Amino acid sequence: MTLELSHLTRRFTDYPALDDVSLEIPPGEFLALLGPSGSGKTTLLRILAGLDYPDSGSVRQEGRDLLALDARRRKVGLVFQHYALFRHLTVADNVAFGLRVRPWRTRPKRADIAARVERLLQRVQLDGLGKRYPAQLSGGQRQRVALARALAVEPDLLLLDEPFGALDAQVRVSLRRWLRELHDDLGLTTVFVTHDQEEALELADRVAVMNRGRIEQVGAPETIYHDPATPFVCEFIGKANKIHLQRAGRAMAAAEWNFGEAPWGTEVKRALAYVRPEQLELCASSAGPGWPTQVRHIYLAGSVAHLELDAPTLGQRLEAQVASEDLARLGLRAGMDLRVGPRRAIVFPSGDSPCTAAASKARWLWQHEAGADPAARLRAIPLDRKS
Amino acid sequence: MNVMLRSRASRWPQRLLRATLTLVAVAFMLAFLLLPLAVVFAEALAEGVQALLSSLARYEALSSIRLTLIVAAIVVPLNIVFGVAASWAMTRFEFRGKALLGALIDLPFSVSPVIAGLIYVLLFGAQGWFGPWLAAHDIRIIFAVPGLVLASVFVTLPFVARELIPLMQAQGSEDEEAARVLGANGLQMFFRVTLPNIRWALLYGVLLCNARAMGEFGAVSVVSGHIRGLTTTMPLEVEMRYNEFDYTGAFAVASLLALLALLTLAIKTLLEWRYGDDLAAHAPGGR
Numbered sequence: 016m017t018l019e020l021s022h023l024t025r026r027f028t029d030y031p032a033l034d035d036v037s038l039e040i041p042p043g044e045f046l047a048l049l050g051p052s053g054s055g056k057t058t059l060l061r062i063l064a065g066l067d068y069p070d071s072g073s074v075r076q077e078g079r080d081l082l083a084l085d086a087r088r089r090k091v092g093l094v095f096q097h098y099a100l101f102r103h104l105t106v107a108d109n110v111a112f113g114l115r116v117r118p119w120r121t122r123p124k125r126a127d128i129a130a131r132v133e134r135l136l137q138r139v140q141l142d143g144l145g146k147r148y149p150a151q152l153s154g155g156q157r158q159r160v161a162l163a164r165a166l167a168v169e170p171d172l173l174l175l176d177e178p179f180g181a182l183d184a185q186v187r188v189s190l191r192r193w194l195r196e197l198h199d200d201l202g203l204t205t206v207f208v209t210h211d212q213e214e215a216l217e218l219a220d221r222v223a224v225m226n227r228g229r230i231e232q233v234g235a236p237e238t239i240y241h242d243p244a245t246p247f248v249c250e251f252i253g254k255a256n257k258i259h260l261q262r263a264g265r266a267m268a269a270a271e272w273n274f275g276e277a278p279w280g281t282e283v284k285r286a287l288a289y290v291r292p293e294q295l296e297l298c299a300s301s302a303g304p305g306w307p308t309q310v311r312h313i314y315l316a317g318s319v320a321h322l323e324l325d326a327p328t329l330g331q332r333l334e335a336q337v338a339s340e341d342l343a344r345l346g347l348r349a350g351m352d353l354r355v356g357p358r359r360a361i362v363f364p365s366g367d368s369p370c371t372a373a374a375s376k377a378r379w380l381w382q383h384e385a386g387a388d389p390a391a392r393l394r395a396i397p398l399d400r401k402s
Numbered sequence: 403m404n405v406m407l408r409s410r411a412s413r414w415p416q417r418l419l420r421a422t423l424t425l426v427a428v429a430f431m432l433a434f435l436l437l438p439l440a441v442v443f444a445e446a447l448a449e450g451v452q453a454l455l456s457s458l459a460r461y462e463a464l465s466s467i468r469l470t471l472i473v474a475a476i477v478v479p480l481n482i483v484f485g486v487a488a489s490w491a492m493t494r495f496e497f498r499g500k501a502l503l504g505a506l507i508d509l510p511f512s513v514s515p516v517i518a519g520l521i522y523v524l525l526f527g528a529q530g531w532f533g534p535w536l537a538a539h540d541i542r543i544i545f546a547v548p549g550l551v552l553a554s555v556f557v558t559l560p561f562v563a564r565e566l567i568p569l570m571q572a573q574g575s576e577d578e579e580a581a582r583v584l585g586a587n588g589l590q591m592f593f594r595v596t597l598p599n600i601r602w603a604l605l606y607g608v609l610l611c612n613a614r615a616m617g618e619f620g621a622v623s624v625v626s627g628h629i630r631g632l633t634t635t636m637p638l639e640v641e642m643r644y645n646e647f648d649y650t651g652a653f654a655v656a657s658l659l660a661l662l663a664l665l666t667l668a669i670k671t672l673l674e675w676r677y678g679d680d681l682a683a684h685a686p687g688g689r
Contacts, residue, residue: 065582
């Protein structure tokens with residue numbers, strides 16, 4: 016039941032919503048389409064649902080052309096961001112809708128429908144609320160009714176459009192954990208659209224990062240975070256310090272820091288290095304290797320502390336991150352002079368015309384050689400995302 | 403403390419202003435709305451209930467009531483069909499000339515009803531464009547029921563559409579898309595999702611349309627020809643009786659129209675009170 020999307024293109028009057036998008040979705044996968052607004056993720060979802068059609072390209076499922084099927088025959092469950100519940104129907108009637116509109120030959124018996132609705136409401140933890148109207152429910156409850164309604168028609172594919180977008184933060188977190196469990200129970204192929212990277216990284220088996228109608232990178236959340244393929248993904252996912260490199264002789268360097276010889280040869284004069292805040296190493300001595308910096312601010316955010324550093328030789332600010340327990344232990348405070356160097360960086364050549372496709376091929380995963388560090392260096396504890 | 407004093411000091415002029423404004427508004431209502439309404443009923447009952455009833459039981463009166471009902475019975479369904487179709491097109495599709503369609507829907511509000519009537523005379527009258535052809539085929543439009551229907555349709559055209567368009571715009575098409583993905587066909591989608599969503603606004607539009615169709619005078623007057631018992635609707639009958647110095651008779655029919663207006667007002671108020679949220683507070687504008 017693998018879903019194959021190939022070369023999908025969709026143009027709206029003035030901009031391309033989808034630009035040659037190809038993607039394979041294996042059965043049972045929980046896939047997130049992640050991107051800023053206007054990146055084409057919702058258009059892609061609507062094409063899968065049959066509510067929109069591409070100008071070119073195909074969607075196939077086991078050799079079957081899905082685009083030839085009308086929305087009502089696709090066996091797709093769709094949950095809208097604003098639920099789109101039928102306000103004149105009770106919760107139970109909403110859930111039963113998809114069964115009741117079937118032609119009478121395939122329509123279950125009245126009692127069977129009632130039983131199935133009851134089961135589904137139990138499934139989404141809303142048993143006993145069947146007689147209520149949508150207006151009498153909270154946002155989280157409405158979202159679960161919408162989910163039950165979509166599941167009632169026993170879809171092959173579940174599509175969720177910003178499913179938690181309209182909910183407040185606490186409900187959102189608990190509902191998404193619950194949704195993940197539900198997905199694991201049902202084993203249904205699920206595609207959901209979000210602009211919230213935390214949501215995508217936490218929930219999905221794979222994340223497709225979209226930008227301007229193109230898929231920038233598809234991969235497991237860990238890959239997306241630790242091994243971003245393009246400059247856009249570097250900037251969109253998590254935080255990253257953007258450092259400009261210049262060619263100096265055969266090597267690439269940024270002020271005091273020499274990155275060594277780049278793999279793409281010597282014709283590239285400039286490059287951009289992305290360094291995550293937790294990949295910056297701090298050194299208290301003012302003579303060590305690295306960029307001389309001064310601590311501007313320390314922002315304590317619960318378990319971690321964000322350090323804002325002025326780096327005059329780079330002519331920019333850097334952001335570093337340490338575990339907040341280490342803050343006192345290392346004696347870090349505002350106004351302190353530190354030496355800062357990257358432990359790991361992702362470097363892209365930056366020409367006059369930045370081309371994402373070429374840049375992703377020329378990506379340079381730079382790592383600082385371990386063991387060469389002087390003992391005086393303070394190790395910033397990297398924050399493990401999963402713990 | 404200072405603030406409290408000041409607010410108390412400013413309260414008196416404020417109260418005075420409020421009372422004056424209220425009084426002015428109420429006085430206007432009494433003088434221009436309630437007084438005429440009271441006069442209509444008083445005049446109709448001037449010679450007693452018996453005279454009123456017998457005046458209403460006369461052949462021309464009954465015929466004008468019947469004709470008014472027939473015209474409304476044709477015009478209102480036509481308006482529902484047109485109004486729903488036009489609002490659907492306007493809110494669910496993008497097409498060339500959409501702005502023009504919107505302007506055309508509003509046209510009857512800006513055209514004098516008499517001119518609307520004249521247009522039909524010009525088109526279908528004996529000297530009109532289609533006059534000779536119609537005469538040759540023995541089809542009567544002007545000075546007959548079809549003419550009355552045409553004129554009323556023209557005048558009432560915007561009522562349902564203007565009521566539905568803002569509501570359907572606000573509601574968006576997500577509900578309908580949800581229904582389609584759940585497997586509903588076009589008719590199921592319309593009758594199970596769209597219609598329930600717009601039902602109160604539709605009823606509201608129908609109510610206004612009906613009141614206008616039954617009460618229309620100008621356009622209908624031009625195309626009617628005033629043939630007693632054949633082409634006079636109730637407003638025309640009122641005018642004819644009045645011109646014949648049959649004041650009781652004129653006010654008798656007028657009181658029926660006034661009752662219709664009161665009934666419309668009552669139902670409208672009930673709808674607004676009960677389903678105000680669904681109606682989205684959009685009255686048909688621009689008259």
